[in-house]
Amino acid sequence: MDLVEQLKRRARARKMQIVLGEGPDPRMVEAAATLVKEEICGVTILGPKDEILAEARKQNLNFSGVEIFDFMKSDKIEDFGNALYEIRKAKGMTPDEARGLLTSAELGSLYFGAMMIRKGMADGMVTGACHSTGSVLRAAIHVVGTRAGCKVVSSSMIMVVPKSSCGEDKILIFSDPAFVPDPTAEQLADIAVSSASTYKALIGVEPVVAMLSFSTKGSAKHPTVDKVIEATKLAQEKAPDLAIDGELQADAAIVEKVGAKKAPGSTVAGHANVLIFPDLNAANISYKLVQRLGGAEAFGPIAQGLGAPVNDLSRGCSANDIVVLAAITSLLAQS
Numbered sequence: 417m418d419l420v421e422q423l424k425r426r427a428r429a430r431k432m433q434i435v436l437g438e439g440p441d442p443r444m445v446e447a448a449a450t451l452v453k454e455e456i457c458g459v460t461i462l463g464p465k466d467e468i469l470a471e472a473r474k475q476n477l478n479f480s481g482v483e484i485f486d487f488m489k490s491d492k493i494e495d496f497g498n499a500l501y502e503i504r505k506a507k508g509m510t511p512d513e514a515r516g517l518l519t520s521a522e523l524g525s526l527y528f529g530a531m532m533i534r535k536g537m538a539d540g541m542v543t544g545a546c547h548s549t550g551s552v553l554r555a556a557i558h559v560v561g562t563r564a565g566c567k568v569v570s571s572s573m574i575m576v577v578p579k580s581s582c583g584e585d586k587i588l589i590f591s592d593p594a595f596v597p598d599p600t601a602e603q604l605a606d607i608a609v610s611s612a613s614t615y616k617a618l619i620g621v622e623p624v625v626a627m628l629s630f631s632t633k634g635s636a637k638h639p640t641v642d643k644v645i646e647a648t649k650l651a652q653e654k655a656p657d658l659a660i661d662g663e664l665q666a667d668a669a670i671v672e673k674v675g676a677k678k679a680p681g682s683t684v685a686g687h688a689n690v691l692i693f694p695d696l697n698a699a700n701i702s703y704k705l706v707q708r709l710g711g712a713e714a715f716g717p718i719a720q721g722l723g724a725p726v727n728d729l730s731r732g733c734s735a736n737d738i739v740v741l742a743a744i745t746s747l748l749a750q751s
Contacts (some may be wrong), residue, residue, distance in 0.1 A: 419576050419587065419715070420740055426620065427456050427746040434742050434749075435529040437543030439463030439484070440471045444545060447738035449477040456739070457746045460538055462487050462525045487528040493518055496531040504558060526552060530559035533724045539749035542741050544729035553595075553719070556726035563610070563723050565654070570607040571595045571717035572614050573703045578711050588670075589615045589623075589690045590706075593699040594717035601643050605650035608692045610720040612658050615690050617751035618718075618744060626669035626688035627651070627662025628698070632678040635665075644694055659684055666691070666702075718744060725749050 434451070436444045439461040445468060448461045460483040461468060472479040487493075497515035504514065517527045526547060532538040544552045557569060571594040577586045591611040596603060604627070612623035629644040630636060641663055648662035661684035668678040668685050675686025693699035707714045719727050725748035727741050 419574070419713070420743075423618065423740065423743040423747060424454065424456050427743040427750075428454075430750050431455070431457050432539035432746040432749040433458040433460060433537070434745055435532055435538045435541040435543070436461045436738065436742070437525040437529045437541055438546045440467040441545055442471055442475065443733065443735045443738060445471045445479075446475055446477065446735035447742065448482045449475075449479055450735065450739050451742055452481040453478065454739075456743050459483065459742075460485055460532070462529055464488070485528075485532075487524060488519055490528070492528075492531075496528065496535070499534070500527065500531060500559065523547075523551060523555065526555035527559060530555050530726060533726070534559055540725035540727070540745040542727050542729065542738060542745050544727075545731060545733055545738070547731075549594075549728050552726065552728040556719070556722055560726060561723045562721055566606050566610060566721045568596060568599070568603045568606045569719060569721040570599075570603075570610055571719055572611045573699075573714055573716035574618065574718070575703060575706055576713040576715075577706060586670075587619055587621075587689065590699050590703045591690070591692050591720075592696060593693075593703050594696070595719075597696045599647075599695065601646035602650055604643065604647035604692065604694070605654055606721065608647065608651040608660060608690075609655045609658070611690050611692060612655065612660075613751065614718060614720050614748070617748050619689075621689065623658065623690045624684050624688050625651070625658060625660040625690040625692060626664045626684055627660065627692050628666055628669060629663035629694060630665060631663050632665045632668045632685075633663065633682075635678070640694055647692075661685065662692075664688070715740065715744070718748075720748075 434457045448459045465484045465486045500514040501511045529541045570592040572589045572591040573593045575588045615623040627648045631641045644663040667674045669688040672686035679685035706712045725745045
């Protein structure tokens with residue numbers, strides 16, 4: 417299955433406006449032109465206009481249709497600065513510090529792009545090709561904030577797993593492989609609900625959520641098992657209409673025969689497509705093993721739990737990585 421083409425096709429159905437935060441980086445410039453050419457989303461690229469256009473000419477790209485915002489010279493700085501000050505003044509930020517962040521050579525594009533989302537000028541942002549994950553997330557949390565009812569920003573990894581002993585090709589989500597090292601029960605419940613929303617938005621299929629453990633329905637006793645049991649209860653309370661069950665071992669979650677034997681009566685066991693791991697260690701190790709030994713394709717990590725989608729790139733990303741993440745960000749914005 418070609419998941420990337422599915423994502424692009426669904427993104428085209430309702431075009432969102434996505435900010436690319438790091439012009440004139442050559443990868444960002446190429447991705448901007450590709451996104452517009454393929455009609456995946458509207459694009460605003462941030463950075464010096466002359467330098468961005470020079471890079472586009474260097475690559476022989478058609479840049480018509482791409483909006484360029486030279487944020488350092490923008491007439492929005494005062495308005496955005498005042499708004500940022502109001503958001504962060506309780507944390508000690510001064511008006512001068514707010515304006516300084518928006519015009520900072522290091523962090524300005526992150527805060528300016530996030531403020532464009534808050535002000536309704538854009539629907540989402542893709543950035544991080546030249547910034548650390550920590551810087552991207554701080555700007556997003558400070559400006560966009562978390563989604564109503566959610567207290568933690570987490571991540572998920574889409575896993576396209578080829579035909580195996582579990583049956584035909586599967587599209588799963590593994591959470592949280594990147595952001596929250598040792599979630600509390602409450603945080604784990606938030607991660608579960610956020611991950612279900614991510615799966616529905618990106619895959620277009622109803623999520624079936626398994627809260628994973630080394631125990632299935634009381635087969636083992638340990639404080640880490642208790643955390644998963646408590647998280648399951650909290651997640652079910654937060655989202656009573658979702659199919660969520662736990663605690664389940666991984667095989668009980670995804671193999672129908674095993675699920676029926678270990679957790680009879682569970683509508684989730686054997687049918688899960690959203691796998692919530694008890695901590696970052698387990699999620700990160702598992703996705704990399706499935707990717708490397710099982711031949712799965714991995715897409716992400718995808719940020720979730722924010723009030724609007726802001727997604728972080730690896731600094732070693734390609735232009736195509738940016739295009740794919742922009743399509744994902746568009747779909748999250750649609751939802």
